[in-house]
Amino acid sequence: MSRKISLxxxxxxxxxxxxxxxxxxxxxxxxxxxxxxxxxKEESTAHSLIVLEEARDLFKLNTLEVVYKTVxxxxxxxQNYNWYxxxxxxxxxxxxxxxxxxxxxxxxLARSLGINLAxxxxxxxxxxxxxxxxxxxxxxxxxxxxxxxxPETGRVEVYLPEPEITDFILEDPKRDTYGYPDIAINPEKWxxxxxxxxxxxxxxxxxxxxxxxxxxxAKDFLTRFLEDAGFTQVDFPSAPLQLxx
Amino acid sequence: MEWQNKLMxxxxxxxxxxxxxxxxxxxxxxxxxxxxxTEEEITKKVKNILQLPTHEMVYRDIIYLDESKTVLMIKTxxxxxxxxxxxxxxxxFDLKEGLEVMVISSSEVLVRLPSPKxxxxxxxxxxxxxxxxxxxGGAISLLTxxxxxxxxxxxxxxxxxxxxxxxxxxxxxxxxxxGVLESLGFTTIRFERLGVTG
Numbered sequence: 462m463s464r465k466i467s468l469x470x471x472x473x474x475x476x477x478x479x480x481x482x483x484x485x486x487x488x489x490x491x492x493x494x495x496x497x498x499x500x501x502k503e504e505s506t507a508h509s510l511i512v513l514e515e516a517r518d519l520f521k522l523n524t525l526e527v528v529y530k531t532v533x534x535x536x537x538x539x540q541n542y543n544w545y546x547x548x549x550x551x552x553x554x555x556x557x558x559x560x561x562x563x564x565x566x567x568x569x570l571a572r573s574l575g576i577n578l579a580x581x582x583x584x585x586x587x588x589x590x591x592x593x594x595x596x597x598x599x600x601x602x603x604x605x606x607x608x609x610x611x612p613e614t615g616r617v618e619v620y621l622p623e624p625e626i627t628d629f630i631l632e633d634p635k636r637d638t639y640g641y642p643d644i645a646i647n648p649e650k651w652x653x654x655x656x657x658x659x660x661x662x663x664x665x666x667x668x669x670x671x672x673x674x675x676x677x678x679a680k681d682f683l684t685r686f687l688e689d690a691g692f693t694q695v696d697f698p699s700a701p702l703q704l705x706x
Numbered sequence: 707m708e709w710q711n712k713l714m715x716x717x718x719x720x721x722x723x724x725x726x727x728x729x730x731x732x733x734x735x736x737x738x739x740x741x742x743x744t745e746e747e748i749t750k751k752v753k754n755i756l757q758l759p760t761h762e763m764v765y766r767d768i769i770y771l772d773e774s775k776t777v778l779m780i781k782t783x784x785x786x787x788x789x790x791x792x793x794x795x796x797x798x799f800d801l802k803e804g805l806e807v808m809v810i811s812s813s814e815v816l817v818r819l820p821s822p823k824x825x826x827x828x829x830x831x832x833x834x835x836x837x838x839x840x841x842x843g844g845a846i847s848l849l850t851x852x853x854x855x856x857x858x859x860x861x862x863x864x865x866x867x868x869x870x871x872x873x874x875x876x877x878x879x880x881x882x883x884x885g886v887l888e889s890l891g892f893t894t895i896r897f898e899r900l901g902v903t904g
Contacts, residue, residue, distance in 0.1 A: 506771070522756075634848060635853075
């Protein structure tokens, strides 16, 4: 009899405790009540100091911007690649094709960021890059005279230097717009990744058709500018003009 | 019982062997890495721009972050990070907003330029310098320290404006255009702000 009672008593006690715990949890969650009782304590602090280091003049004309959104490492490796085979060949110091060497470089880079491609790993980083293509104007002036005018005929010749990548900007990720899982990666490793992306994406972006498009934009702008300045014919010779002595 | 033991001894080994091979058939396909991302997952967008950046200020931001978590008085997370990064603030002209050139006489020209503005305020990742990183319980996440970098950007832009970045950008832009027009034979070059008359 007493055994039955004690069992029933324990069951009722457990039930009461469960109801009380649930009630306490709901009250604290719904009312943000903080009684200062916590088994887990979290703290975070942040300090920063900013100093102006340098101020400099710039002279460049940007005429084209390429926006790249890329996923590291998946955009840079083939699907279903046999990483075990590659690693075994690398370990045995067997010769690797240029492509395999590139994949090994990506594998090692990903590994240093904490992403292991040889096992199941669902980590990734989405990066947005802005590559600006334009013309360094001061260089053009030092390379030779830009303009060769003929006021009688209203003709002007403009030497346009070759376009180049004037800016490579990695968009600073923001918590409210990033939208993908955050990744634990320290600034040193993030710099390694940005160095790799800078070199790889520059090569991918700087294609002949985009170079031509950047040139066309610059020519259109200069033609409008010079026609407004009273010139009727604007030419862009390919060879640089000679500076008059 | 004895017959059962005998049966077990006889049949257990082939049974185990069969189970092993069956499990291999189940495991091998699940080990292959499948990604839903395509091989060429790069989104490329090309935009025609017409920007004339003429002045830049480079700031150095030194950041210290500290995160800790204690469970039942035992420290489970202890992350500390000290690093620096350069933030570029670039000013100049967005010529898509317009640029007007009006010839007054054979020697005089009037140029209407848009107002100079901040074209870029961005952390330069190539300048990241990490002094130390304590990573008990994992490293401090990317978004956490970028949040700290981003928090200071409006103040940086304000500071660069108070130091005259827009004024210097305007002077440099005007000097550049003046040089071009002088080489075209004009001697008097006047500047006006686009959209502002008089």
